[in-house]
Amino acid sequence: MSNTAWETLSNQAVGAAGVIYFVALVVYLAEWAALRQPAAERALVGAGGPGGPSGPGVEGAGADEAGAADAPAARRTQRVAFLGRLGLLLTAIACAAHFVALVGRGMAADPNRVPWGNMYEFTLSGTFVVALLYLVLYKKFALGWMGPLVVGFVVATLMVAVIWLYDAVAPLTESLNSPWLVIHVVSAVIATGAFTLGGIVSIVYLVRMRAERRATAAGTELGGWLARVPRLDALDRLAYRVHAFAFPVWTFAVLITGPIWAHEAWSRYWNWDPKEVWAFITWVVYAGYLHARATAGWKGRKAAMLALVGMATLWFNFIGINYFSTTSQHSYAAERVVDATTGFVAELRF
């Protein structure tokens, strides 16, 4: 296959993955809606049962059988389970297409290389890791409830990547051309994906905590999708586990392989370049998160908020610094003919 054919294949695979993720999202949302059913049913029964609106799909089915108490509940459980499985299957198919897109990018380059040489490719890889980690951890941690969030995030980010970050396949800039690109960036991508998953869990933690408080205040039970989300302590533990996985990987990426590579390419292993500064900030904030969980009074809510601060610094580093910083030597976004020269021209002119 020619390089252009690979590139076309990659673009098509990205499109296909995006569409399938989107369908998966719709399926998950239908599942979500089906879970909300009890409230709708109660309202219908109260309003006189059969006289209520009987639209197509889930709503109608509920209305038709409002009289029989158990049958609709059982059917609904079945339907929810079916939609959940369908969503998972679609996510897996989309993830496979996503993988093909990555392989295509790598094969389209001359010479062939890892598919994370620019922002577009990094985003493609990062979202792939999010989806893949979700699928891998699905069973172990019973992550069914997380489906709509993960797929929603992946679809949205892929869209941003395709619309704003797209870049044709091109050879690497010279300083990126190193074996460290593989080791350093792959660990950064994995850590970014995992931190993002952990951040999603922390968001759900905060949402559920709020909903629980409200429900307690109103004397009602938690309903709908949130009722299916694990309890707060389980969410907290899950968030911790995901972060605890991501943190050493991030340490490896930014404090070991990053400096080794910087030393080879730019002669200084740590230069307080904006990208490095923010990687350091992210590291320190997540170290703070791990401390927070071990500190009385910071467990739970405050720790979850710290995790979100960490995720914000992580994504700011990737998007903000690449786009707004003029001084960073990390040349993902800006076109630098010889990134290695910019620093010294400055030194010499004055």
Place this chain on the structure above:
Amino acid sequence: MSAGRPDPARRPGELTARELLRWMWRQVTSMRTALLLLLLLALAAIPGSVIPQADVDSLAVTRWKDEHPKLTPVYEKLDLFSVYSSPWFSAIYLLLVLSLVGCIIPRLLVYYRALRAQPPQAPRNLSRMPVQASYTTDLAPAEVLDRARSVLGRRHRLRRSGDGDDYVAAERGYIREAGNLVFHLSLLIVLAGVAMGGLWGYQGGVIIVEGKTFSNTLTQYDDFKPGGLFRQSQMKDFRFTVDDFSVDWLKDGPRFGQARKFEAALTYRVGDGEPREYSLRVNHPLELDGTDVFLIGHGYAPVITVRDGNDDVVATGPRVFLPRDASFLSYGVVKAPGAKPGQIGLDGLFFPTFEMVDGNPVTVFGDDLNPTLSMQAYTGDLGLDDGRSQSYYVLDKAKATPITKADGKPLRVDLQIGDTVELPDGLGSVTFEGVDPWIRVQISQTPGKEVALLGVILALIGLCCSLFIRPRRVWVRAVPADLGDPGDPADAGAGTMDGTGGTRVEVAVLDRSGNGEMDEILTAVLSQLQEASEIVRQS
């Protein structure tokens, strides 16, 4: 005043100096302080990523200062152009180090004692533990405990059982705390490594034109940044010649005009050693016994010859021009102070691939495909006579006048290779002979980099132990089932062993990290125990 004895004259709430110190120490070494200091460190690092830093990009600093004359003195006072070496940033991380040491040393002692101690006794009443289960079996209590010992003994440390103990106490996961301690201590090693680099290291930069030789002495450097304790005797004795420099320019595709595969062929000699060859490339520094040579840039040095009114060569050879941007449009000067009848100076631009686009002179490519010089000539006093040193790249035009054509307009010296321009009034001529590439190398010593690397690797190993090892305690108690409450010491061990009621076994698990899935572990322990025994009734 002794802190031990209460002082009757003291008002309530008043602290002695010693108590105050102890209180402060406790504050500094508390986990909450560590957390706040960490967050403060993150916050304090932000300004340096927004405001240009002198160490990173001094050009950007100068430009920023020009644009913000009012803010500049304020920023300077706050060290905002050198955040990471500022007193306030240092204060935060030094406090953190203090807190760390204060936190770690007591924990080292605690850990040392914990290592030598036995796993603790079983709590009186295991059924009150949060994660526990019990069952009844036909086996005698002593048999159950034996099995518990062999099941747990494989991966736990067991408490030496005393006479009449009706339980087995086991503990595992000591490595977690060790990992945590190693992690925190390694951070100090990293800091030490970084500090060594800052104190004894140096970085210097130099531009070398193809064909020229560099020898490693201070005077040969264009710029040099030594650490605080740097000694000149540290500098290694070596020299190298740049035999050839080549670049690969992308002539098509989305990265049109980008340069790749920079490669400088060097011949180097260390001391009086044999000459050796090395191909210096980006990401492939030359390592010479603790000193590293990096290729970090390149550019053009047009070879320009200036003849004076007597037709004597007064300036010749490659002149280094500095690229202004990614297109390699470069600026440089030529000085001929010895020229007669008047001094001659030139400054202007070098276009690697010259083209007129819409009436403007531009370079359309970085490669030197159509090398062209466009300079302005000056005569008069170039400011070189009073012995003051002057930058190679600056032409002092304060007392010089532009050379003009007959019509009074400034004379532009526009040249392609091989061209000569005659200067008016018998001042002389300028010839463009050719173009040599130059490379810019960075030469540095970074002592302590291995120390820092070792530190982070140790930290990572410690971190993984600390995060992934789940310390826990397991207790198994077995008492005859007909003996009422097994937690009651009055009953324990006193029963008859006639087997009529079987044995009641209680198992409890305590997670010491707060993050484990204890129910799973309990189930695993139970099934292992029961596998080894015959289950009669599950309660």
